[in-house]
Amino acid sequence: MTKLLFFGRARDAAGCSEMICDLPANVETVAELRSWLHQRDPELGSVLMARDIRVAADHTICVSEATSVRGASEIAFMPPMSGG
Amino acid sequence: MIRTTITTEAFRPEAELNAFMESRGDHIGAIASFIGYCRTSSAAGTVKHLELDHYPVFTEREVARLADQIAERHSLDALLVIHRVGLIPARDPIVLVAAQNQHRAEAFAAVAEMMDYLKTDAPFWKRESGPDGARWIEPTAADYARRAEHAK
Numbered sequence: 001m002t003k004l005l006f007f008g009r010a011r012d013a014a015g016c017s018e019m020i021c022d023l024p025a026n027v028e029t030v031a032e033l034r035s036w037l038h039q040r041d042p043e044l045g046s047v048l049m050a051r052d053i054r055v056a057a058d059h060t061i062c063v064s065e066a067t068s069v070r071g072a073s074e075i076a077f078m079p080p081m082s083g084g
Numbered sequence: 085m086i087r088t089t090i091t092t093e094a095f096r097p098e099a100e101l102n103a104f105m106e107s108r109g110d111h112i113g114a115i116a117s118f119i120g121y122c123r124t125s126s127a128a129g130t131v132k133h134l135e136l137d138h139y140p141v142f143t144e145r146e147v148a149r150l151a152d153q154i155a156e157r158h159s160l161d162a163l164l165v166i167h168r169v170g171l172i173p174a175r176d177p178i179v180l181v182a183a184q185n186q187h188r189a190e191a192f193a194a195v196a197e198m199m200d201y202l203k204t205d206a207p208f209w210k211r212e213s214g215p216d217g218a219r220w221i222e223p224t225a226a227d228y229a230r231r232a233e234h235a236k
Contacts, residue, residue, distance in 0.1 A: 007137050008209035009220050059142045076139060080222040083136070083167060083208030084120050084179050084199055 002072060008079040013047035023069075030055045031065040033075065054078045085162045086155050088148045090138060092170040097180045104164050104182050112161060116191035117182035118199055124174040130214045134178070136169040137209040143169075150201045158194040160185055165198060169208065197234050204231040 002023050006014040027036045033055070038045025047053070055062045057072035069075055085107070097119045105115060122134045147165060155163045162184040172178055179202065183194040202208070203223055210221045223231075 005139065007139060007207075008211075008222075011137070011209075012220075056139075056142065059145070076142070078139070078207060079209065079220070081205060081207050082203060082210050082221055082223045082227070083206045084202040 005076040010077040088165040114188040114191040120179040135211040143207040158190040
């Protein structure tokens with residue numbers, strides 16, 4: 001099982017800050033994860049498809065859409081960050 | 085010494101800064117600091133409070149990593165970063181950054197750089213709430229431009 005975390009406007013789109021899901025075997029990369037979520041929930045998926053929402057797998061930012069998320073126990077969707 | 089704190093608790097910048105000043109060594113010639121507050125109004129109107137989201141563990145680690153890099157780049161003797169998260173009422177302090185160096189130029193530069201990183205690169209998500217509802221605040225082009233200056 002994988003825990004998906006949502007921050008900022010991704011959290012609003014998901015309606016929750018986290019959800020547990022069972023990623024299918026054919027979801028290997030960041031791009032495939034976005035597509036799978038889009039198929040499952042087009043409304044949430046259309047927000048998560050935005051490339052300015054970065055993805056981190058187990059606390060490491062995925063550097064490209066081709067980065068593998070296979071085996072990650074926690075995957076975070078992070079819109080542009082702004083502190084201070 | 086480098087100290088970074090992410091906290092849901094209100095903090096008193098004057099007390100934190102005073103302790104930081106007292107801790108300085110004899111060779112310190114300069115301390116520069118910055119305090120960021122939650123304003124009572126913004127371009128969108130009245131602000132009741134800010135809500136700052138963070139990613140526990142990841143945010144703490146990233147802020148500590150950025151602080152280490154900046155302290156090294158500017159040869160700081162000490163760097164203090166306190167950043168509040170959660171619900172922050174208008175007028176409350178949000179962030180305190182302070183740097184110690186022998187000379188002022190490095191202290192000023194380090195504080196400015198840390199703030200520019202916090203505005204664009206640190207895992208925080210900020211939502212402003214007023215009478216007309218809430219909106220997420222994302223970095224502006226000017227924020228990214230200032231951040232890019234440090235990469236040169």
